[in-house]
Amino acid sequence: MDTVDDLDLLTQRLSPGAMTTDPDLLQSYRQDWSFDPAAGTPVAVVRASTASDVQETLCFADSRSISVVPRGAGTSVVGGSTAIDGAITLSLERMRSIRIDASSRTAIVEPGALTNDVKAAAAKEGLYYPPDPSSFEICSIGGNAATNAGGPCCVKYGVTSDYILGMTVVLADGSIAELGGDRIKDTPGLSLTKLFVGSEGTLGVITELTLRLIPQPPTPHTLVAFFPLMSEAVTAARDITNRTRPSELEILDNAAIKVAEEFLRMELDTDAGALLIGRSDAGNAAEAEMELMRTHCEKRGASAVFVTDDHHEGELFIRPRYAVYEAFEQKGVVIGDDVAVPIDKLPELTDGIADIANRNNTTVVSYTHAADELTHPVLNYPVADEAAAASAAAARREIYDLARALGGTVTTEYGVGQHKRGNLSNALDPVVVKLNRAIKNAVDPNNILNPRVLIP
Amino acid sequence: MDTVDDLDLLTQRLSPGAMTTDPDLLQSYRQDWSFDPAAGTPVAVVRASTASDVQETLCFADSRSISVVPRGAGTSVVGGSTAIDGAITLSLERMRSIRIDASSRTAIVEPGALTNDVKAAAAKEGLYYPPDPSSFEICSIGGNAATNAGGPCCVKYGVTSDYILGMTVVLADGSIAELGGDRIKDTPGLSLTKLFVGSEGTLGVITELTLRLIPQPPTPHTLVAFFPLMSEAVTAARDITNRTRPSELEILDNAAIKVAEEFLRMELDTDAGALLIGRSDAGNAAEAEMELMRTHCEKRGASAVFVTDDHHEGELFIRPRYAVYEAFEQKGVVIGDDVAVPIDKLPELTDGIADIANRNNTTVVSYTHAADELTHPVLNYPVADEAAAASAAAARREIYDLARALGGTVTTEYGVGQHKRGNLSNALDPVVVKLNRAIKNAVDPNNILNPRVLIP
Structure with a gap:
């Protein structure tokens, strides 16, 4: 040829x-x-x-x-x-159109539109597109669908899959399939829309998405609580999530607190074992939800708890979570990873990560979506330093081993891609591998679509 | 043989x-x-x-x-x-075990367990399994998974699919596949759990489900509003759902009101074109949500609005919706159906249903999950009366034609089954039919599993 x-x-x-x-x-x-x-x-x-x-x-x-x-x-x-x-x-970067239909609370978007632009277009109509991966300002909505992206809001509002009513995909042979529809409860055969969400480009290429929007929630109230020990923060988080549904519930480990404080200089308690950040957007119920959170934090040993209903102060309160990335970007290469362990194993995970970082002479901090039991280890090393890159890579592998040893998984909200496909092969039962492969073969018989990702 | x-x-x-x-x-x-x-x-x-x-x-x-x-x-x-x-x-009726793990807010259940028993077991631990199909007292959780069952709560809490973290299925060849897991954000390859939910027994047989539970919400406040015209109720419902997320939002048509009043004798306004029932379980925010609903109902022409924060009075307020079934069961055969049209077409749909019932000399009333745009026409005719059964069947076909003519669908939350498979064949694009069939063949090559339902 x-x-x-x-x-x-x-x-x-x-x-x-x-x-x-x-x-x-x-x-x-x-x-x-x-x-x-x-x-x-x-x-x-x-x-x-x-x-x-x-x-x-x-x-x-x-x-x-x-x-x-x-x-x-x-x-x-x-x-x-x-x-x-x-x-x-x-x-798909050139396909960026966004059309909001306020009367049906839907958005018709092309896959290259940035998630942030979708959110902004919805907000103009008083509507809300919840999914909020950390990269929402720079990632595309098509990529969010391909990976079923999540974020802090998932604790209350769910993941990308929950907001996709329908999609147009081009299949490997060039035929166009309209999946789902614009009704919430359509049942057009097998749940193909749900199957294609999270398929990482292995089954088809999305050219249009119909998204469900919800009313814009009220301004959130925000709580921050410092704990001497990670285990205390975890117990408090579990108490809280067994009783109410915060709109956000994050836990930073000690290493993350230190990085945030160095960057922000806002007098965070750098001796704390954990910083818990909780939010409630429940309108008139937010105050009671905050009091409930405060009570459980204090009961479980929080050394300091602060609550605000002010928008700007609230944004300040949640800054430490985002500061980790900003601080690291100034210093070199940043790698955000993700693993998930049962929430009661979180102290062992974060202690283990600190130990792994030490032994490999690299930097790893972590933050956790506490209700979803999902932890993001974030690594940082100097640009163009091969030895440092190798140390970071070694640390990542050890973190994966640790997460699995704690009964967890390493293939979570960031997707599987090429990087974690080997991990998935090891973790999955052969019957499930065969099932994945059978469906892939049925839909893309020549195996042309993103053949090195996701499917073992 | x-x-x-x-x-x-x-x-x-x-x-x-x-x-x-x-x-x-x-x-x-x-x-x-x-x-x-x-x-x-x-x-x-x-x-x-x-x-x-x-x-x-x-x-x-x-x-x-x-x-x-x-x-x-x-x-x-x-x-x-x-x-x-x-x-x-x-x-699967003999496989009924239910095990609640309060610490991870999950339930491990066998498919034959009744949905109501799952709900009750969760409630004992202060937890909530939301999906509430009308038949929840007598239907099985496995059937709910097989059809992705919904109900009034879906407006706020989503459908069965949103609560299934993992499942064990036996495939056609007898092999066992463990799909999903007990982590909310696991990504074990393609979204097979989501694919199997709603597959109506065509891909495998469920032997165990891992369900996600949420904290039990507070006692709901309840509003009922009578409107002279269905169109006014629809506009009010749209105003409400554009601004807030009620925990329930139902609309009964005039025929349903009359049947409920005849059965309950609670002085419902039988001249009203529509009865809107709204609930809020938002705790301290419920009162404000009720006031918002009341305002929009009054603005759109409600002739009478009643609100209560009392549990027992609230249960009384929602009785008309359930009374339809109870009243009809005393009279003969009851057939609950479902269609979905864009919400602004609802007045045309309910007027059309009344006309169809008249012309076919049969009884049809309807209630609508207003936020999800899903309408349940409920038919009633004497037992063992073949002519009456034929009239009802004719009316159903006409209702399907009407729903489609209004831009809607007839395959919605009750599933497709054998009964609606022909309708689906007509409605679906050939590419999507082919895709359904390709996946079915890949998973069940001898086509033994429920071969007459769902897949065209």
Whole structure:
């Protein structure tokens, strides 16, 4: 096959300027935010601006068994859109339209729209699109759907899957499938919409999403509580979540508190074993919810508790959680990871992470979505320091081993991608692996769609 | 094949007494609550009490290409467990264990447990299992999972799928697959748990479910509002749901009000075009939510509005919705159906239903989950009256045509089953039909599992 001639054929069928084979540009599409040094180089990048561009690209690739790596904003930290040598990278970054229908409380969006832009467009109509991954300002809504993204709001509002009513996907053979619909309770056969959400581009390429919106909740009240011990914060969190549904409930470990304090200088207690941040957006019930949280924090040994119903003070109270990333970005490479252990094992996990960081002479801090039992270890090391990168990589592997030893999982809200596929193979039962593979084969028989991610 | 000898082979591998071929008993497993006169007669009924019984039955059937109809409590109104001539009906009614783990807020349940028993077991620990299909006192949790059952609470709390963390299923070949897990944010490959929920027994047979529980919400406040016109109630409902999230929001049409009043004698306004019932369980915010609802109801023309924060009075206020079924059961056959149209088309739908009932000389009333845009037409006719049954059947078909003409769907929260599979075939795009079929073939290659339901 003369690939160059063949690509000429494809480019004629695409929107003008959609395809590039410029080496410099190809280079910039090699890696995503997992910064995989082993990332391949695509043979071409197609930046689709219409569903037809996506169809043409897949028809072309499928008939030639060329792999296709779909890519949103490229913010995957697990290699969800890491390029493959000789494959086409299909970027959706140009498909960004957002249409809000306030009367049906839905948004019709293209996959390249940034999550933050979707949220803002909804907010203009007094509506709310809840899912809030940490990267919401820079990640795409299509990527959120592909990974079933979560965030702090999930404790009360659920994950991306809960807000997708329908989607248009282009299948590997170029055919277009309209999945789901704009009714909340449609049952159009098997739950294909739910199957495609979280499939990381292995089953089809999303060209449009119909999202469910909800009324904008009231301004949240905010509580922060310092605990001498992580175990106390965990017990308080469990007491709270057994009784009420906060709109956010996060726990920072001691290492995270220290990094935040160094960056923010807001007199955080850097001796504390844990900082718990709780919010309630329950309107007139928020005050009672805050009192309930305060009571349980004090009962479980909190050394200091602060509560505010003020918007600006509340935003200040939650700053430590976000400061970790900002502080680390100034210092070098930041890698956000995620693992999940049963909540009562969290103290062992965070102690273990501190120990692993020490032994590997690297930096790891963690914060936890306490109600969802999901912990984000965040690693940091100097740019262009191979030894430091290797130490961080070793620490990550040890953290995975620890999480599994504690009865947890390492494939959680950031997705599986290329990076964690091996971990998944080890963790999954052979029957389930076979089932995943059977469905993949049924939907993408030539295995062209993102063939190195997710499915063992 | 000598079936009788073969069945003897199977019965030796099952728990004692699991299998029956007693003609009288077989007769009682022919129909479900869709009362399909064309229901087949099973060759045998297996009442499994262990996962092994399910495995043995499927291995046996798969190797002989005998169809298997899984059955929970048999309350499907769309023929989800209607028997097939020569097939084995596999009942899960004996698998009823319920185990609550309060510390992780989960319930591990067997599929035959009644939904009401799951709710009660959770409540004992101060926890709440929200999904509340009308039949929750008599339907099984496995059937709820198989159909992704909903109910009035869905407006705020979502459907069954939102509460299933993991499940154990036996696949057609008898292998056991553990899907999902007990972590909220596990990503074990493709979203198979979500795919199996709502698959109506076509992909596997559930032998265990891990359910997510939430804290028990406070006692709800309740509002009832009568409107001269259905259109006014609809506008009020839309105003309300654009601003807040009630825990329940139902609308009864005039025909339903009349039936409820005749049965309850509680001085309902039988001239009203619509009765709106709203609830809020938002604790200290409930009063404000009630005031907001009252304001919007009055603004949109409500002739009378009543609000209560009293538990018993609240239960009285919502009685009309449930009275419809009770009143009809005393009179004869009751058929609950469901269709969904965009909420602004609801007045056309309910007017149309009244007209259809008149023309066919049958009885149909309706109530609507207003926030989810889902309407339940409920039909009633004398027992053993074939002409009346035919009129009701004709009316149902006309209601389906009307719902579709109004831009709606007829395959909604009650599932598709055998009864609505033809409707689904007509409504679905060929690409989506092909996709459904490809996945079914991949998971159940001999097409033994409930082969007449759901998948076109």
